[in-house]
Amino acid sequence: MKTLSVSESQKIAEKYGLKFAKSHTITTHEELEKALSHFEFPIAMKIVSKKITHKSDAGGVKINIKSAKTAKTVFSEMKKLKGFEGILIQEMIRGTEIIIGGKRDVQFGPTVLVGLGGIYVEVFKDFQIGICPIKKRDAHNMIKELKAYPILKGIRGKKGINIKALEETIIKVSRMMQKEKNIEELDLNPVIATEKEIIAVDARIITQ
Template identity: 40%
Template sequence: MKQDVKKIIKDSLSANKQSLLEPECKAILSGCGLPIPRSVLIKKKKEFETKAKKLTPPYVLKVVSQDILHKSDIGGVVTDIKNIKELNNVWTKMVKNISHKMPTARIDGFLLEEMSPKGVEVIIGGLRDTQFGPVVMFGTGGISVELMKDVSYRLAPLDKKEAIEMIREVKGYPLLTGFRGSKPADIESLSEAIIKLSEILIKIKDIKEIEINPLLVYEKGVAAVDVRIILNPDNE
């Protein structure tokens, strides 16, 4: 595990944070070997053009704030931004929406990412159960998780055999095997992502909950598009 990961956790606990900001979450994933979209953190509007040129459009723009848990509800996430001119317009509108809907929210910046290609959406996560300890969850993405509760669970740590069993248990498994003529998804990389998430829970006891939703699974590889991490300040 990289020193940067330990520093993020230590600094956040020292600041009495209960959860991490998205750039911090993704830095932890990257430091633990999980693929994330290329991104830059922008603090001021005048930085947009210079920093945006480091990435390849289309872009995704997200507000970064400890006070805003559901960014989409207040217009704090915009996808498929095609160029820098459009990006400037999106930023102006986003700031206006947030100022109107959550005027007291503290804005820590804006996360600009390269928009990930479409893939099979799944969710992987874990929590620290008071009785059983670290528990890992896998499920198909979108409405399958919300409506059908299409998920499987295992105790951490887990090995490759257990990770693949988790994947095959859910009703949405055919979506990963080439449903309706689509190409089969990379089960190998998906199982590795589940194992790495279980290792995060085992190694970083200051993490209480972690959820990657969605994790996009491709013909080759995966990408963690959204992630949230809740801290465990008492290390219970």
């Protein structure tokens, strides 16, 4: 098994029409300064490392960074972490965090998972799994069966997410799991869902 880097994983996912947040990978202070001129604050910074699975727990994720001074401090801190390969600078997107995953099951073949994302994945375990190929109706039913569906749809005056765009994203992941037969596991967590679109901010693919 081989774990691909975020950029390698992203390239494969983009072939199937998945959208990602604007990002840039840097390895030095000089590259950081150049990259910051292309971003508006606030930004997020994430360590690039194949050895670190739970980046947040390791101190490898910082969000809502509002100045170049803070960004430089964060860079210096992350560079000390074991397994450091670089840092991903990313635009901040506000919305509802979703997880979308894929797994090649021994019995059922390629499957796709969708659920509440971010740090709540392991707490609430609110997700649904579909067997590929996943059609529009299948994707809709997967979303509708989530406990968080009322929140996703919009509740108490709060606008919901673009359900149709989420359905389309699930279908794209299904297509990817079917065609990219060397993919064993796929993890898009989080995916930010807004009333307009679905944007992935992190990707991890494990291949055979």
